[in-house]
Amino acid sequence: MSAFSDSELPPGTVARARAGEPGAREAIFRAFGPAVRTLARRLVPRTSAAEDLAQDVFVEVFTSLAQYQGRGSFAGWVRSITVNRCLMHLRSPGWRLLSRTKAYDEVQDASGKTMSDDGDALDLERALMRLSDRARAVVWLHDVEGYTHAEIGALLGGSASLSKSQLVRAHARLRTLLEPEGVENACMPVSTNC
């Protein structure tokens, strides 16, 4: 489940942060830091870039607090800023150039470890990172963050059906990547001609 749903703030924290109280801002950072950083790192498979983006997110949150009108949840607002930041980064020419040359092992963080150390989770994390940026974003936003296909389609500049077809292909690819070597799927019902 989305880490944002677990992030809680004491009542009045946002109002105090809006009034410029540093302690309230830090409380927001502490409450949403793990969720923002996790989402950034799942969408952007380069640790340093993801950490920079997470910082950018909080700078934007604190400099744009006046624009949060309290109509939706604060967690949802922070999450939408995070998603937008990350998707903009993935669309940037610099990232596209880098992603063409980066090695798969750049998924690992600076200390040479992935976010998972458990065998199954590690396999899944590696498989996830081998998806294209777009496919990974669709899988994560839909299956973990709970975005609808219409929302994802809009974010990616496409339609709901585009999002759905990306999800289908990504699931098929993940299943292939997660199969033990030598084991082939008897049938992959991606099409009706199975």
Place this chain on the structure above:
Amino acid sequence: MHARLDQLLSLRDGEPVDARVKTHLQHCTECQDWLAASITLRHRLRALPAAPEPPPGAWARIEQRVAASRPSGGRRMPLASLAAAASMAALGLFAVLRLSEGPSPAPGARTMPAPTVTTDPVAQLRARSQALETVLAALPARPAVRRAAMSVPIDTLEAQVQWLDHELSTADALAAPGDAERLWRGRVEVMNSLLQLRYVEAQRAL
């Protein structure tokens, strides 16, 4: 014939699917396995660990950047200008479309801040951006109940404007000539799109 993966994912997500797919699934262990695998995969994704502790000094750096950021006054017009701009609401889409065409002044330019005549492309783009801000400010407030299909792209565009504003706030430090022009051009394009979506949203809310 087996169920397609998109049908199985729809089943998993509780979306409507053809009744024949459900019937087929009752008898096909292979498709049942695929459905179970899709559900398991979602559970495994959600169970992946969160990011480790932030790097040392992360909060201090954010504080510094927030303190260093200029007070935001660039995007929104002062109250007096806002009130004047509100009178332009009747210009509606006509003005919007005219503004999106190029640097030539819109027919309603009498009611807008007079653009400075200049050949500097950055100054021209800045003036267009300001004019678009004026029209945007004149639109009614966003509806309390919003359609996701309209709200999400608007939120995205607003975030892009914020990001461009941030980039422009550091434009003095831009190394490559032309960066400021590129950013301002991008801002005008994003503002055009934002304005058109906001206009459609406002029309639908009527």
